[in-house]
Amino acid sequence: MTGLLIRDAELEGERRADVRIGDGTITEIAPALDRRPGEPVLDAGGGALLPGLCDHHLHLYAIAARARSVLCGPPRVRTAEGLRAALAAAVADEHGWIRGIGYHESVAGPLDAGILDRLHPARPVRIQHRSGALWMVNGAGATALGLAAGDHPGIERDEHGVPTGRLWRADDWLRAHLPAAWPPDLTATGTRLARLGITAVTDATPDLDPAAVAALTGDALPQRVLLLGAPLGHPAAGPYKIVLADSDLPEYDALTAKIRAAHGENRAVAVHCVTREALALLLAALDETGTRAGDRIEHAALVPAELLSRIAELGLRIVTQPGFLADRGDDYLRDIPAAEHPDLYRLRSLVAAGIRCTASSDAPYGPLDPWAVMHAAAHRETPAGRTVGAAERIDVGRALAGYLSDPTDPGGPPRRVALGTIADLVLLRAPLATAVRKPSAELVRATFIGGVPR
Numbered sequence: 001m002t003g004l005l006i007r008d009a010e011l012e013g014e015r016r017a018d019v020r021i022g023d024g025t026i027t028e029i030a031p032a033l034d035r036r037p038g039e040p041v042l043d044a045g046g047g048a049l050l051p052g053l054c055d056h057h058l059h060l061y062a063i064a065a066r067a068r069s070v071l072c073g074p075p076r077v078r079t080a081e082g083l084r085a086a087l088a089a090a091v092a093d094e095h096g097w098i099r100g101i102g103y104h105e106s107v108a109g110p111l112d113a114g115i116l117d118r119l120h121p122a123r124p125v126r127i128q129h130r131s132g133a134l135w136m137v138n139g140a141g142a143t144a145l146g147l148a149a150g151d152h153p154g155i156e157r158d159e160h161g162v163p164t165g166r167l168w169r170a171d172d173w174l175r176a177h178l179p180a181a182w183p184p185d186l187t188a189t190g191t192r193l194a195r196l197g198i199t200a201v202t203d204a205t206p207d208l209d210p211a212a213v214a215a216l217t218g219d220a221l222p223q224r225v226l227l228l229g230a231p232l233g234h235p236a237a238g239p240y241k242i243v244l245a246d247s248d249l250p251e252y253d254a255l256t257a258k259i260r261a262a263h264g265e266n267r268a269v270a271v272h273c274v275t276r277e278a279l280a281l282l283l284a285a286l287d288e289t290g291t292r293a294g295d296r297i298e299h300a301a302l303v304p305a306e307l308l309s310r311i312a313e314l315g316l317r318i319v320t321q322p323g324f325l326a327d328r329g330d331d332y333l334r335d336i337p338a339a340e341h342p343d344l345y346r347l348r349s350l351v352a353a354g355i356r357c358t359a360s361s362d363a364p365y366g367p368l369d370p371w372a373v374m375h376a377a378a379h380r381e382t383p384a385g386r387t388v389g390a391a392e393r394i395d396v397g398r399a400l401a402g403y404l405s406d407p408t409d410p411g412g413p414p415r416r417v418a419l420g421t422i423a424d425l426v427l428l429r430a431p432l433a434t435a436v437r438k439p440s441a442e443l444v445r446a447t448f449i450g451g452v453p454r
């Protein structure tokens, strides 16, 4: 592999240096390096050279699928008529299916097959709720899936046992019953991530089947990928994702058994925890099972102040998403009791309590752009310009540090551009001070993974 000489890069936000890359690692850093014969040179012009960013919580296949989907919720669609028009205009996939995303009840109330048939009876339609927890299909979709004969517990049925068209947390069943367009191609997603400066991702999709595990850990993406959804018994490392469904919490004993099973395989747990009830249940369970280094709470959307010290004592880390505030903060302010607003997507109080924490995207459910997420962590502004929990603001540099932490140590110390390290790098068009003052994906000039420009 040819090397590369990066001239006049800003390191650590202070000194300027030349950096040589060879065989995928950083081989030299010095105030001035001589170019070798034939060696390509990139003049950084004082732009910051940072370790590549890691998004510690996202969903790769859902990101790829979203690019081929019709948005069925705000801000694009706000009324039943708007939804009817969006579905009518939607382009079906090669199997004739319309795939909708981002639905919220404010559009046309709770959707089921009957309501969807009044909006779009002709072609099979499936629409995902904005939360990611629920799919809704119309009659043609239910028929195509063989929903009536389905045996998944998430298939909602009426009092006569007839499926309503609503499928709760049944993505694995749905995948198995949809025409084969699986796994989706991730080439465009990898390019998109690289343009944002992302060189590593943690996929947080639960219950991946072996084919998905193989595809995601293969070379589907140039980025390094850590999976939380590899099933127990699978040799893949990485914490084990457990979902505490917001609407239907598991039994305490079932939860402790799952945690023990993961810990028994030397895997930490990564527990989806959105509500205060889910958090209380998880902490009680972990009190009993004990914790492992690396155990993490995903989202921690609502953390009552009185639980902060317990989370810290248990040594749990938190991977959260302030980007949701910029995306749907006004909905939170409307739907969540005012007394709980200070508990929403905390960051500063987590840091103050000594809890390892980092921002991440949860894309495609939250905004993917890490620079926008950093901005959201620092400003906590809703789309309407209101502020959610001003006391929980952290500065952009602190949010960036989370994106620089190692995939296996989210919220741990930021990685550094140092001699002998893997050349996963992002070069900015400006010094770090500029990026911290005004974080923007437009500042990303080049991204390298293992020394290769992407």
Ligand SMILES: [Zn+2]
Binding pocket: 057, 058, 059, 204, 362
């Ligand atoms: Zn997620």
